[in-house]
Amino acid sequence: MAKLHGKAVVAQGGGPTAVINQSLVGVVLESRKFDNIENIYGAIHGVRGIVNEDFLDLTQATTHNLEMVARTPSSGMLSTRDKPDEEYCKKIFDVLKAHDVRYFYYCGGNDSADTCRIVNENAQKAGYELRVVHIPKTIDNDLLVTDHCPGFGSAGLFVSQAFAGINLDNRSIPGIYIGVIMGRNAGFLTATSIFAKKFPDDGPHLIYMPEVAFDKEKFLADVDRIYKENGRCVIAVSEGICDVNKEPIITALTKNMEKDAHGNVQLSGTGALGDALADLIKTELKIKRVRTDTFGYLQRSYLGTVSQIDANEAREVGEKAVQFSVWNNVDGSVAIKRTGDYSVEYFLTPLKTVARNTKSMPPEFIDAKNSTVTTAFKNYARPLIGAMPQYDRISAPRVEKILNRC
Numbered sequence: 263m264a265k266l267h268g269k270a271v272v273a274q275g276g277g278p279t280a281v282i283n284q285s286l287v288g289v290v291l292e293s294r295k296f297d298n299i300e301n302i303y304g305a306i307h308g309v310r311g312i313v314n315e316d317f318l319d320l321t322q323a324t325t326h327n328l329e330m331v332a333r334t335p336s337s338g339m340l341s342t343r344d345k346p347d348e349e350y351c352k353k354i355f356d357v358l359k360a361h362d363v364r365y366f367y368y369c370g371g372n373d374s375a376d377t378c379r380i381v382n383e384n385a386q387k388a389g390y391e392l393r394v395v396h397i398p399k400t401i402d403n404d405l406l407v408t409d410h411c412p413g414f415g416s417a418g419l420f421v422s423q424a425f426a427g428i429n430l431d432n433r434s435i436p437g438i439y440i441g442v443i444m445g446r447n448a449g450f451l452t453a454t455s456i457f458a459k460k461f462p463d464d465g466p467h468l469i470y471m472p473e474v475a476f477d478k479e480k481f482l483a484d485v486d487r488i489y490k491e492n493g494r495c496v497i498a499v500s501e502g503i504c505d506v507n508k509e510p511i512i513t514a515l516t517k518n519m520e521k522d523a524h525g526n527v528q529l530s531g532t533g534a535l536g537d538a539l540a541d542l543i544k545t546e547l548k549i550k551r552v553r554t555d556t557f558g559y560l561q562r563s564y565l566g567t568v569s570q571i572d573a574n575e576a577r578e579v580g581e582k583a584v585q586f587s588v589w590n591n592v593d594g595s596v597a598i599k600r601t602g603d604y605s606v607e608y609f610l611t612p613l614k615t616v617a618r619n620t621k622s623m624p625p626e627f628i629d630a631k632n633s634t635v636t637t638a639f640k641n642y643a644r645p646l647i648g649a650m651p652q653y654d655r656i657s658a659p660r661v662e663k664i665l666n667r668c
Contacts, residue, residue, distance in 0.1 A: 265296075265298040265588060265591070266298060266364040266365070266391050266393060266588075266591070267298045267300065267364065268298075268299075268300060268362045268363060268364030268365070269299070269300050269301045269302070269303060269361055269362055269363045269364065269365070270289075270293050270299050270301070270302045270303065270363065270364070270365035270366070270367065270584075271302075271303045271304075271305055271312065271317070271358060271361075271363050271365070271366050271367070272286060272289045272290065272302065272303070272304055272305070272320070272339070272367040272368075272369070273304070273305035273308045273309060273311065273312060273339065273366075273367070273368050273369070274286060274308055274337040274338070274339050274340070274341050274368075274369045274370065274399075275308040275309060275341055275342055275344075275368060275369070275370035275371075275373070275374040275377070276341060276343070276370045276371050276373065276374060276399070276400070277341070277371075277400070277401070277562055278335065278336040278337040278341055278562055278563050279335070279336075279399055279400070279401055279412070279413030279416065279417065279562055279563070279576075280335040280336075280413065280416035280417065280420075280562070280563055280564060280565075280567070280568045280572070280573075281335070281412055281413055281415075281416055281568060281569075281572050281573045281576035282335075282336070282337055282338075282369060282399050282412070282413060282576065283331050283332050283333075283334055283335070283336075283337070283338040284332045284333075284412070284573050284574075284576035284577040284580065285369045285397050285399065285412060285576045285577065285579055285580035285583075286304070286331070286332070286338055286339060286369065286580065287328045287329065287331060287332035287577065287580065288332075288576070288577040288578065288579070288580025288581040288583075288584075289302070289367050289369075289397070289580040289581070289583060289584055290302050290304075290320045290323070290328055291325070291328065291581075292580065292581040292583075292584040292585065293365075293584050294321070296584070296588050298588065299364075299365060299584075299588070301319055301321045302319075302320045302321050303317040303318065303319060303320065303361070303363070304317065304318045304320045304338075304339045305317055305339060306318065306339060306340055307339075307340045307341065307342045308337075308339070308340070308341050308342035308344065308368075308370075309342060309344055309346055309350070309354055309368075309377060310342045310344050311339075311340075311342075312354050312357050312358065313350070313353045313354060313357060315357055315361075317361075318339070332577065333568075333573075335416075335562075335563035335564065335565055335568070336562075336563040345373050345377075346377045346380065348380060351377060351380035351381050351384060352384055354377070354381050355381050355384040355385055355388070355390075355392075358381070358385075358392065359385075359388070359390055359392075363392070364391060364392055364393060365392075365393045365395075365584075365587055365588075366378070366381065366392060366393070366394045366395070367395050367397055367580075367583050367584070367587075368394075368395075368396055368397065369396075369397040369398075369399050369580070370396070370397075370399055370400075371398075371399060371400040371402070371404075371405060371411075372404075372405060372406070372616060372617060372618055372619060372620055373618075374396060374399075375396040375405075375595050375613055375616040375617040375618075376613075376617035376618050378394045378395070378396040378593075378595070378613050378617075379613040379614055379617045381394055382394040382593050382613060393587035393588075393591065393592070393593055394593045394613070395583040395584075395586060395587050395593060395594060395595070395596065395610075396594070396595035396596070396613060396616060397579050397580055397583050397595075397596055398411045398412060398579060398595065398596060398597065398598075398616075399411060399412055399413050399576075400413055400414065401413045401414055401416075401417035401444060401445075401451055401561060401562055402414070402444065402445045402446055402448050402450065402451060402620075403445075403448060403450035403451065404445075404446070404447070404448035404450070404620040404621050404622070405616055405620065405621070406615060406616050406619055406620065406621050407595070407597045407611045407615050407616055408595075408596075408597035408598045408611075408616075409597075409598045409599055409600045409606070410598060410600075410642075410646055412572060412575050412576035412579055413572070413576070414450060414451065414572070414646060415569035415571055415572030415575075415646035415647055415648065416564075416567060416568045416569045416572045416573070417444075417451055417454075417561045417562060418450075418451060418454030418457075418569070418643060418646065418647045419454075419567040419568070419569045419572075419647045419648055419650075420560070420561050420564045420567040421443055421451060421452070421454045421455050421498075421557070421561060422454050422455060422456075422457035422458050422647055422650060423458075423567055423650065423651065424441070424458075424557065424560075425441060425455040425458035425465065425466055425496070425498065426457075426458040426460075426650065426651075426653070428441060428458070428465070428496060428555075429458055429459075429464050429465040429466070429496050430653070432465060432494050432496050433464075433494065436492075436493045436494035436551075437494060437549075437551030437552065437553060438485065438489065438494065438495045438496075438497070438540075438543060438549055438551065438552040438553070439465070439495070439496045439497065439552075439553050439554070439555075440497045440499055440536050440539050440540060440552070440553070440554040440555075441455070441466075441496075441497070441498050441499065441536075441554070441555050441557060442499050442500075442501055442533075442535050442536045442554065442555070442556040442557065443455065443498060443499065443500055443501065443557055443561070444501055444557065444558070444561050444562075445471075445472070445500050445501060445502060446472075446501065446502045447472050447502045447504075447620065447622065448472065448473075448500075448502075448620065448621065448622050448623060449469075449471025449472055449473050449500045449502075449622070449623045449628075450623055450643075451500075451561070452469060452470070452471055452498050452499065452500040453469060453471060453623065453627065453635045453639055453643070454643055454647060455469060455498035456469065456634065456635050456639070456640060457640070457643075457644070457647055457650060458650075460653070461655065463492055464496075465494075465495070465496020465497075466496045466497060466498040466634075467488045467492065467495050467496055467497065468484050468485065468488060468495065468496075468497045468498070468633045468634065469497075469498045469499075469633060469634050469635060470497070470498070470499045470500060470503050470633060471500045471503070471623060471628065472500050472502040472503050472504055472622070473622050473623045473625075473628055474628060474630045474633075475504065475505055475506040476503040476504060476505055476511045477505075478542070480633075481539075481542075482542070482543070482546050482547060484633050485497070485543055485547065486547055489547070489549065497539075499535065499536070499539065501535060501556075503535075511535065512534055512535045512538065515534075515535070515538035515539070515542070516534045516535075516538050532556065533554065533555075533556045535556070536554030536555065536556050537554060539554070540552040540553070540554045569646060569647055569648040570648055571604070571645060571646055571648060572646060572648075575598065575606065578608065579596045579598070579608065582596050582608040583596050586610045590610070592610060593613060594610035594611055594612055594613055595610065595611050595612075595613055595615070595616040596608055596609075596610060597609055597610070597611045597616075603645075604645035623639075626638045627639035627642065
C-alpha cells in the first residue's frame with residue numbers, strides 16, 4: 263500500500279498533564295523521519311485552533327526548543343474544553359482537507375477520542391484519505407482498553423508526596439485532615455495517596471473512592487475509630503464520591519452547586535466537598551481540629567513531580583501514533599499493554615473502543631470494608647509513580663522521668 267503524502271496536524275485537548283508535551287514532541291520528531299509527511303502543524307488551543315486555522319509550523323521548531331518543551335508541564339500548544347459535535351467535526355475535517363492534511367494526531371481523553379472517531383467518519387464519507395490517531399492522556403487514568411494513561415503516574419507522584427508531607431504535619435500537630443483529589447468518576451488518582459504510608463500508623467488512614475457508595479454513617483464510624491486509635495486521622499477523598507444512587511455526595515451535602523457548560527456538577531475548583539465533610543465531622547463527632555484542602559489544578563502540571571516512566575511512555579505513545587499511521591496506514595487510539603515487571607508494549611485499538619465511555623477502579627483494587635486500597639492496586643500503580651523521597655522518624659530511647667513519674 264502506497265504511503266499517503268501530505269501534511270500532519272497535532273493538537274492537545276482537555277486538562278493538561280505534566281507529560282503531555284512529551285507526546286507532542288514525540289509526534290513532531292517522529293514525523294520528521296518520514297519524507298511523505300511534508301510539514302507538521304500544531305493547532306493552537308486544540309480543535310478550536312483547527313476550526314480557526316490557528317496553526318504553528320512545528321517543522322521549523324528547533325530540536326533543542328522541542329526537547330525543552332517536552333520537559334515542560336501543561337499543554338505547549340494550549341488546550342480547549344470544546345466538545346465537538348457532528349457539525350463541529352465537519353468544520354475540522356473541512357479545514358484539514360483544505361490544508362492537504364493527511365495525518366491528524368489528537369492527544370486527549372475519551373472526548374478527544376470521540377472527536378477523532380467523528381472526523382475519521384467524515385473523511386471516509388468524503389472519500390478523503392486521512393489517518394486519524396488518538397493519543398491517550400489523562401490524570402484520571404479512566405480510558406478504556408489501555409492498561410494505564412500517560413499523565414496519571416506524575417499526578418499520582420504529586421498526590422503521594424503531598425500526602426506524605428500532610429501526614430508528617432498532622433503527626434506533629436494531631437487532628438483530622440481531609441484532602442480532596444481529582445479523578446471525577448474514577449478513584450485511581452485518589453488511591454495513589456496510599457504511597458504516602460511508610461510506617462504502620464501513617465496516613466492516609468482512610469481512602470474514599472467513587473467506585474464504593476459513600477455511606478455517611480460508615481464514614482463517621484471510620485473517622486471516629488481511627489481518631490480514637492491514633493489521636494489523629496488523615497483522609498483522602500475523591501471529588502466524585504457518590505451515594506448508592508450514583509448521585510455525587512457534594513450535591514447532598516451542599517446547596518446551590520455550580521455546574522459547567524455541559525451541565526455537569528462542578529467537582530473541581532471548589533472547596534465545597536471538603537468543607538461539607540469537615541462540618542459533618544465537627545457536628546457529629548464534636549472534634550474541633552479538622553482541616554481540609556482541595557488539591558485542584560495543583561495535581562496536573564506540577565514541575566517538581568514528574569515520573570520518569572510516565573515521561574518515557576508519554577513520549578513513546580506520540581512516536582507510536584506516527585509509526586502506526588505511516589507504516590500500517592491505519593486509524594485508532596494508541597494503547598499500552600503491560601507485559602512484565604515492569605515492561606510495556608504498544609498497540610492500536612479502534613477509536614470506537616475508547617470514545618465516550620470511561621473505566622473505573624476494578625474491585626480487586628479496593629478494600630471497601632477498611633476504606634482503603636489493596637496490595638493489588640499498589641503493585642499496579644507503584645511502577646508508574648516511581649520512587650518516593652526518603653524521610654524518617656527519630657529513633658532514640660526516652661529519658662526516664664524524675665518529677666512526673668505518675
